[in-house]
Amino acid sequence: MKLAVIVTEFPKSTETFIYRDLTAFLAAGVEVRLYHIAPWRHGQPLHGFAAPLRERVRDIGFWQPGAMLRALRPAVLAGVAQMLWAYRRHPKIAAKSLAMLPKALAIAADARAWGATHVHAEFAGHPATAAWLGRRAGGLPYSVSCRAHDIFRTQALLPQKLGEAAAVRTVSDFGRDFLRRTVPVLADRAVHVIHSSVDVARIAPVETPPSRDPFRILYVGALEPKKGVAHLLDALALVGPALGDWRCELIGHGPDADALQRRAAALGLSERVRFRDAQPFEVVAQAYADASVCVAPSVIGPNGRQEGIPNVMIEALAYQRPAITTAISGIPELIRDGDTGLLIPPGDPRALADALLRVHRDPHAALAMARRGRAHVEREFDLAKNARRQLDLFFG
Known part of the structure; x- marks a missing residue:
């Protein structure tokens, strides 16, 4: 053929x-x-x-x-x-x-x-x-x-x-x-x-609860309006002191990169937020495995641009890591709130901050959600x- x-x-x-x-x-x-x-x-x-x-x-x-x-x-x-x-x-x-x-x-x-x-x-x-x-x-x-x-x-x-x-x-x-x-x-x-x-058979699920010391927050994806990364930075500014020793990695590139770095600096986050540009998938895979939580704060962008189902959320669940994302488009077909991950309204930094705090406060419950997410990916993705x-x- x-x-x-x-x-x-x-x-x-x-x-x-x-x-x-x-x-x-x-x-x-x-x-x-x-x-x-x-x-x-x-x-x-x-x-x-x-x-x-x-x-x-x-x-x-x-x-x-x-x-x-x-x-x-x-x-x-x-x-x-x-x-x-x-x-x-x-x-x-x-x-x-x-x-x-x-x-x-x-x-x-x-x-x-x-x-x-x-x-x-x-x-x-x-x-x-x-x-x-x-x-x-x-x-x-x-x-x-x-x-x-x-x-x-x-x-x-x-x-x-x-x-x-x-x-x-x-x-x-x-x-x-x-x-x-x-x-x-x-x-x-x-x-x-x-x-x-994703090739689930080739991905070994991480069986340990999310680390709290440090608490590692991961974003993977383009740095563009529909991805909503600015809302993640705003959420970190709100909740940071309650997360103890936390770190955030942003892997990806795009037209908003410079503006987002300036925003992180203005919010006093530069020492804890690391912009890593695009990386080979082998590096991204290790970042998933090390993450305490993976976040995709997607929104509906200019001209109606929006996600289908973010591939990064499928990957995060395949690695059995807790996932937080927004309730738009087809995303609820992957992330069922409180079951396979946490769903929040788009463009709501306060709700995102609360979701991060929820994972941080109860890593064992977060791991249980991630396990159900992995099982869902095995069945449908x-x-x-x-x-x-x-x-x-x-x-x-």
Whole structure:
């Protein structure tokens, strides 16, 4: 079996959830060819576990004069007209979509010539647009994974891209229900919920209660508005004296990094809050194992940007560490308040401070929650099970 996969960017350190799936497909004997829409991200680290993907990447440029002949097909011209009309209120998306047309058609031709039998688009944004345009040019059947901002930000062109897909997958029940409510063509169609996953069998759960001396607070993720990291800093300023000897590590990078460091300094937290930038997953894994509590203070950001289910919370529970996050989007499907972790309202530093204090005061109860969280991940978020379900969707 040969599978062509389209992503937006490669490599991208925050997309471990995609790379885990692809390495699982390789382990199952599937040949994978990976295409990226944006130019190669030089200087972006590729996690060690994802190294086998590097030789599977096909780097196709935007300048594809030969592909333009295929753009003259009536089905492609009709698709371009639909695309420009659908994105008439989103000129930046329209321009980017039009610019990638030759590349999308070249990807379709390359995948067919390679012998692929299916194309999978990771995200319903530009990757799905590329797969849809390629199919209209005589390319292969395709499927789409819908995650979060790719469907929440705008539903423009989703009826066409998802309506013509051979299969549609979301990572949460929340996402499925949202699509059925906002994209009428999907109301009566099968929309498959297959959660993002971790390789649970390879992760040894930490059996010790959370350390109180020091109390180690961990955040992993991008430093951008929808992640709500400023609320974590505000919560630490509120509760810090009650946590005794505490430390907070922030692993990740993003546009808010400098502002967050200034905020930490203004709040008098600089000696206890450490900004570590993006790290290889091997370093992140050790940080999970050492953490007393893992926090994802997600909020609904500008233009409706929000999480699906934060992969970092799945990872935290796989390591059997207490987890605190917010009750938005599909997150309550993973974190059930008081059962598998603690849920708080988004943008509420006081509630986050109280949740941190709760873990600190009763580490044994926090460990019991983490054990239930690990069991939940084993049932619903296991890589081996969910990779098999995706392959059945592609080739079944």
